[in-house]
Amino acid sequence: MEALIALAIGTLTGCGVYLILRARTFTVVLGLTLLSYGVNLFLFATGRLVIGQPPVISGAPSYADPLPQALVLTAIVIGFAMTAFVIMLSLRARDEFGNDHVDGLDTASDSKGEVT
Amino acid sequence: MAHLAIFPILLPLIVGILLLMLARLPITVQRWVAAACVLLQIGAAVALLAAVSGGDVLVYRLGDWPAPWGIVLVADRLAAWMVLITTLLALPAVVFASGGVDAQDRHFHVLFQMQLFGLAGAFLTGDLFNLFVFFEILLIASYGLALHGGGAARTRAGLHYVVMNLAGSTVFLFAAGLLYAALGSLNLADLATKASKLTPDQLGLARAGGLLLLLVFGLKAALLPLHLWLPRAYAGTSAPVAALFAIMTKVGIYAILRTHTLLFGNAAGELAQLFDPWLLPLALATIVIGTLGAMAAGNLTKLAAYLVLVSVGTLLTGISVGTQGIAAALYYLPHSTFTAALLFLLADAIKRRRPESGNRFATGADLPRHALWGALFFAAAVAAAGLPPLSGFVGKFLILRATPDQPWVWAVILLGALMSVIALARAGSQLFLAATTATLPLQMPDAPVASGAPQTAMQMPVATFSDARELLSIGSLLGLILALTVAAGPAVDFANATALQLANPAFYISAVLTGKP
Numbered sequence: 199m200e201a202l203i204a205l206a207i208g209t210l211t212g213c214g215v216y217l218i219l220r221a222r223t224f225t226v227v228l229g230l231t232l233l234s235y236g237v238n239l240f241l242f243a244t245g246r247l248v249i250g251q252p253p254v255i256s257g258a259p260s261y262a263d264p265l266p267q268a269l270v271l272t273a274i275v276i277g278f279a280m281t282a283f284v285i286m287l288s289l290r291a292r293d294e295f296g297n298d299h300v301d302g303l304d305t306a307s308d309s310k311g312e313v314t
Numbered sequence: 315m316a317h318l319a320i321f322p323i324l325l326p327l328i329v330g331i332l333l334l335m336l337a338r339l340p341i342t343v344q345r346w347v348a349a350a351c352v353l354l355q356i357g358a359a360v361a362l363l364a365a366v367s368g369g370d371v372l373v374y375r376l377g378d379w380p381a382p383w384g385i386v387l388v389a390d391r392l393a394a395w396m397v398l399i400t401t402l403l404a405l406p407a408v409v410f411a412s413g414g415v416d417a418q419d420r421h422f423h424v425l426f427q428m429q430l431f432g433l434a435g436a437f438l439t440g441d442l443f444n445l446f447v448f449f450e451i452l453l454i455a456s457y458g459l460a461l462h463g464g465g466a467a468r469t470r471a472g473l474h475y476v477v478m479n480l481a482g483s484t485v486f487l488f489a490a491g492l493l494y495a496a497l498g499s500l501n502l503a504d505l506a507t508k509a510s511k512l513t514p515d516q517l518g519l520a521r522a523g524g525l526l527l528l529l530v531f532g533l534k535a536a537l538l539p540l541h542l543w544l545p546r547a548y549a550g551t552s553a554p555v556a557a558l559f560a561i562m563t564k565v566g567i568y569a570i571l572r573t574h575t576l577l578f579g580n581a582a583g584e585l586a587q588l589f590d591p592w593l594l595p596l597a598l599a600t601i602v603i604g605t606l607g608a609m610a611a612g613n614l615t616k617l618a619a620y621l622v623l624v625s626v627g628t629l630l631t632g633i634s635v636g637t638q639g640i641a642a643a644l645y646y647l648p649h650s651t652f653t654a655a656l657l658f659l660l661a662d663a664i665k666r667r668r669p670e671s672g673n674r675f676a677t678g679a680d681l682p683r684h685a686l687w688g689a690l691f692f693a694a695a696v697a698a699a700g701l702p703p704l705s706g707f708v709g710k711f712l713i714l715r716a717t718p719d720q721p722w723v724w725a726v727i728l729l730g731a732l733m734s735v736i737a738l739a740r741a742g743s744q745l746f747l748a749a750t751t752a753t754l755p756l757q758m759p760d761a762p763v764a765s766g767a768p769q770t771a772m773q774m775p776v777a778t779f780s781d782a783r784e785l786l787s788i789g790s791l792l793g794l795i796l797a798l799t800v801a802a803g804p805a806v807d808f809a810n811a812t813a814l815q816l817a818n819p820a821f822y823i824s825a826v827l828t829g830k831p
Binding site: 214223226230233234236237240241243244245246265266269272273276279280283287288294300302 | 443447450454457461466469470472473474476477480481483484487488490491492494495500
């Protein structure tokens with residue numbers, strides 16, 4: 199299970215970082231989303247991976263750590279709000295630049311376009 | 315007063331929500347409510363500083379949960395100092411914004427109060443994950459403020475700023491998760507005690523988490539090589555927002571200082587001085603890059619933005635060289651904050667008075683009342699370059715005195731100061747001395763003039779600007795710098811006491827984990 203979780207986190211984070219480095223806002227937003235998925239999984243794993251344990255201390259000899267679950271919940275809510283914001287901002291940028299390049303350069307029509 | 319520590323956080327939150335409900339009232343009402351709230355916050359910050367200046371550490375347990383389990387707010391000298399600087403900076407910014415910028419778009423004052431809410435929370439919290447939450451609050455408010463007023467240049471700079479910071483937030487979560495996995499706590503004081511008892515098999519995790527924290531805070535502080543977002547974001551936004559953002563880099567510096575002394579201080583065993591190999595070289599490199607950028611800047615706003623980088627480098631240089639350096643940096647911090655804000659406000663005021671050339675360093679028509687603006691610019695330039703007699707000189711002198719045997723630090727700081735003087739002198743001579751004699755009548759442009767990009771905010775009502783408020787806010791920032799110069803003795807004493815408190819975190823830790831409020 200450790201290997202699977204580690205692979206999943208690594209793949210999500212790797213893809214996220216790759217997509218963030220692209221030049222179009224759409225892929226950048228996708229990359230940020232994948233990164234936040236990766237980090238949410240990672241936060242779950244910080245409480246150590248256990249199966250079939252009670253989530254609170256109830257006299258049982260061991261228990262699943264409840265704190266990472268609270269952290270993940272917070273991180274999901276914040277990540278959701280931030281994703282909504284960055285999508286709106288990307289749409290506005292698309293509207294104002296007339297293309298979805300992160301610098302507002304339309305490389306297809308003008309490869310030597312200058313940032314004003 | 316038992317609830318004093320939470321006042322600076324609750325006040326802007328409540329007033330921000332109130333302003334959202336008052337959004338349909340005339341903007342004058344919103345301005346008065348916002349300004350009154352900032353005045354109250356200054357009062358609360360002064361009361362907080364008075365309560366902790368004797369060396370006490372105020373601990374506020376939210377929900378009265380005992381410390382490692384619940385979230386605590388901790389007010390020590392450093393936190394109270396930072397909150398006071400923030401509120402003192404906010405007042406000129408809100409007055410300047412009331413001169414007309416806030417009417418260019420909706421909800422300026424709501425976002426402004428939310429920004430203050432996030433800033434106060436970040437300074438006062440004693441919990442690593444709570445720090446992340448307050449970072450997000452101040453960031454999302456800053457996104458709204460940075461984009462306030464619209465325009466293509468602003469959107470482009472804002473997009474970069476938002477994406478950089480969202481990536482940074484993810485790294486922050488990775489760092490907090492790693493530290494929790496290695497040490498089993500998120501309370502800063504609890505983390506500090508556990509850091510010294512770290513088992514060797516967790517050491518790698520904890521080191522990785524700690525250095526990722528430095529990465530995140532370095533991004534917020536604009537430490538080289540994570541500074542690239544700053545000049546365009548600061549130069550692209552409106553002047554009062556840029557002035558308030560002068561404290562944003564200081565949040566990163568505060569977080570570096572807090573973790574550097576509390577989590578990774580001398581008592582941290584294997585983790586002790588984790589940041590040391592990185593801080594000083596990167597800080598000096600930041601000064602070099604900032605100075606070169608200032609030399610190359612084509613207008614006054616860009617110049618001010620690069621001088622922010624120089625001050626970040628100078629502050630982190632002080633922080634990386636021990637207790638004496640930290641004391642010097644704590645004295646220099648308010649000076650550099652107020653000076654950066656002053657330059658941004660002046661740059662905007664000058665831009666509006668030179669309709670055809672803005673604040674670009676190009677020969678243009680003379681400003682109306684150019685003696686007044688020239689004198690104000692001269693005072694700001696003296697403060698920014700760190701020349702005597704203003705407090706910047708005292709701060710830089712103290713930082714140099716803390717590094718008696720490091721010629722590299724002396725060379726970089728002194729040469730940086732010299733080149734800042736050259737850049738500022740060139741700016742002043744281009745803006746004021748090389749002006750043609752024909753004086754144009756003062757025009758009231760409704761949008762930034764010099765950006766050259768097509769403005770899309772034309773549907774907003776034409777904003778009128780108020781000279782009196784402009785002069786009032788610029789004058790009060792100069793007054794703060796003067797006050798810091800005149801009261802240098804008590805301020806330096808306080809900075810020394812703060813640095814000593816940071817160097818001995820045992821009292822902070824026991825106050826959080828065992829002490830009764």
